[in-house]
Amino acid sequence: MKPVTCDILIIGAGPAGSSAAITAAKMGMDVLVVEQRPEIGVPVQCAEYIPAPFVGQLNMGTGFVVQKVSKMRTILPDGSGTEMAAPGFMIHRDRFDQALAEKAIDLGAGFLLSTKAAKRTEKGQVIIKKASGETRIIGPRIIIGADGPRSRTASWCAVSTRDLLPAIQYSLRLRAPMDHTEIYLSPEFYGGYGWLFPKGETANVGLGMKHRNAPLKGIRPLLLEFVEQLRKTDKIEGQPLGSTGGMIPAAPLEKAVYGNILLAGDAAGHTHPVTGAGVFTAVSCGRMAGRWAAEAIKKKNLGLLSKYDHEWRDLFGRTLDRAREKRRIMEREWTRFDQIIKSCWIGFR
Ligand SMILES: Cc1cc2nc3c(=O)[nH]c(=O)nc-3n(C[C@H](O)[C@H](O)[C@H](O)COP(=O)(O)OP(=O)(O)OC[C@H]3O[C@@H](n4cnc5c(N)ncnc54)[C@H](O)[C@@H]3O)c2cc1C
Numbered sequence: 001m002k003p004v005t006c007d008i009l010i011i012g013a014g015p016a017g018s019s020a021a022i023t024a025a026k027m028g029m030d031v032l033v034v035e036q037r038p039e040i041g042v043p044v045q046c047a048e049y050i051p052a053p054f055v056g057q058l059n060m061g062t063g064f065v066v067q068k069v070s071k072m073r074t075i076l077p078d079g080s081g082t083e084m085a086a087p088g089f090m091i092h093r094d095r096f097d098q099a100l101a102e103k104a105i106d107l108g109a110g111f112l113l114s115t116k117a118a119k120r121t122e123k124g125q126v127i128i129k130k131a132s133g134e135t136r137i138i139g140p141r142i143i144i145g146a147d148g149p150r151s152r153t154a155s156w157c158a159v160s161t162r163d164l165l166p167a168i169q170y171s172l173r174l175r176a177p178m179d180h181t182e183i184y185l186s187p188e189f190y191g192g193y194g195w196l197f198p199k200g201e202t203a204n205v206g207l208g209m210k211h212r213n214a215p216l217k218g219i220r221p222l223l224l225e226f227v228e229q230l231r232k233t234d235k236i237e238g239q240p241l242g243s244t245g246g247m248i249p250a251a252p253l254e255k256a257v258y259g260n261i262l263l264a265g266d267a268a269g270h271t272h273p274v275t276g277a278g279v280f281t282a283v284s285c286g287r288m289a290g291r292w293a294a295e296a297i298k299k300k301n302l303g304l305l306s307k308y309d310h311e312w313r314d315l316f317g318r319t320l321d322r323a324r325e326k327r328r329i330m331e332r333e334w335t336r337f338d339q340i341i342k343s344c345w346i347g348f349r
Contacts (some may be wrong), residue, residue: 001137006032006110006282008293009140011117011126011153013040015279016265017146019286020293027028027294029330032138033101033109034128041097045246046279047169047197049181050096054089054280060103064095066199066251068285071180074347077187083346088179089200097103100283107334117147124260139247142293142305143261146286151267157258163269165192165276168223168245169206172236175203182235184226185345187337191330193345194226196235203236206250208276210331219285248276250327252320256285257309260302270316273323274330275346281320285312 008015013035024031049069055062063165072086105111114131121127126138145153154160185193192209207223230236239340252269256262264270265282272278292308322336333340342348 001135003030003139005139006030007140007141007297008032008290009034009117009138009254010109010144010290012112012145012147012151012265012267013037013096013101013113014148014265014282015100016145016267016270016282016286016289017144018097018104019283020144020264020290021104021109021111021144021286022100022107023290024294025104025109027291027295027298031104031109032140033104033111034115034117034138035111035113036096038114038131039094040101040111040113041094042242044093045244046093047095047195047206048091048199049088049197050091050279052089054283055089058283060099062089064091064093064099065092066092069179069181069198072183072347073180074183074185074345075184076341083180084347084349085229087128087138088181090197090204093206094278117152123224132208141260141297142302144289144293145261145263145267145287146282146289149249149266150270151263153234153261154204154263155252155269157261157263159253159258159263163249163251164247165208165250166211166219166245167192167206167208167276168220169243170223170227170240171199171202171242172205172227172230172240173238174201174203175234175237177201178203183345183347185341187334188222190334191327192224195231202241205230205236206242232292236312247294248278249273251324252317255309256289256312257305262289262293264306268312270320273320273327274344275323281316284315288312 007029075081118129119127182196189209197204211218245270249269249271250273256268264285270281296304328342
């Protein structure tokens with residue numbers, strides 16, 4: 001089979017992959033994105049909060065925004081807590097991912113849906129497999145792995161973000177509109193937290209925490225108890241309208257460049273190890289990966305790819321490493337919940 005060639009093959013059409021595609025296509029690259037899902041952004045695996053300043057930087061309008069929020073309230077088991085300004089937007093995450101992909105397509109990037117990057121050959125070519133079973137060989141000059149927390153591309157580099165936190169979420173009807181997000185901390189939520197994020201007339205109610213055995217199944221009973229508690233305090237009503245879940249990386253990789261492969265977003269652990277927020281960093285690091293890949297091709301110098309590591313580390317390295325350290329303390333000292341939680345959770349800063 002003759003390989004299909006392209007400048008840059010991007011694996012995964014989440015925020016990191018589509019942002020890389022936008023940047024590289026703008027720089028005149030021949031870009032191909034493969035996405036295993038038949039529909040971009042579906043199912044949503046996200047609590048759908050993004051910080052307000054980020055939306056301004058995107059230059060994509062606000063078609064995906066559901067509502068504004070102004071503050072984040074953190075609530076402890078005894079009902080006490082704290083409040084901090086956290087201006088942001090609750091979004092339709094599927095529409096957000098689709099808007100990014102549409103922008104990349106408008107700029108000339110090719111997208112193949114229902115197509116999985118299956119294998120990398122010794123020659124550095126990538127075998128892609130369509131849902132129909134048809135396979136093709138792609139011969140890219142550079143690969144960007146933006147394939148999420150269980151990145152196959154990362155495994156080709158013999159690395160992985162193995163430290164993953166399971167998270168599950170229900171959509172429930174809100175009893176009254178809310179203009180803030182709520183975070184619930186409890187000794188029962190080992191190394192994690194519960195959340196109530198308003199989304200118009202509904203709310204995303206979820207729980208992400210460490211759980212060694214049967215991760216997603218294991219935390220569901222605790223989420224159900226948490227939902228019951230919110231029902232009793234009259235925040236939500238009725239039965240869940242839908243549910244979702246996923247894994248959240250809890251540790252950034254040391255580096256994200258391996259030969260002609262760049263990793264971006266959850267694939268590189270570009271996710272805040274304490275809060276689990278990753279959309280903003282996925283977009284930012286995706287853009288950087290796309291730009292350095294294009295620069296390296298234009299200047300015929302793969303050595304330039306190492307600048308991607310310098311740039312994302314410069315911008316996010318300290319924050320991610322510090323949060324990673326806080327996570328370590330949290331997990332080690334969790335039995336002393338009352339003493340440590342205020343120094344580890346961002347709301348008490
Ligand atoms: C329950 C939950 C709640 C969250 N809430 C928030 C929040 O409120 N705010 C926030 O900022 N972050 C949140 N996050 C984190 C955020 O969703 C991620 O950090 C973000 O999606 C990372 O984007 P990405 O592009 O790196 O990866 P993804 O969005 O995971 O995209 C990766 C894409 O790659 C595709 N893919 C995977 N393997 C292959 C393959 N072999 N071939 C082809 N395609 C492949 C996948 O189908 C997927 O579409 C949450 C995460 C979870 C699980």
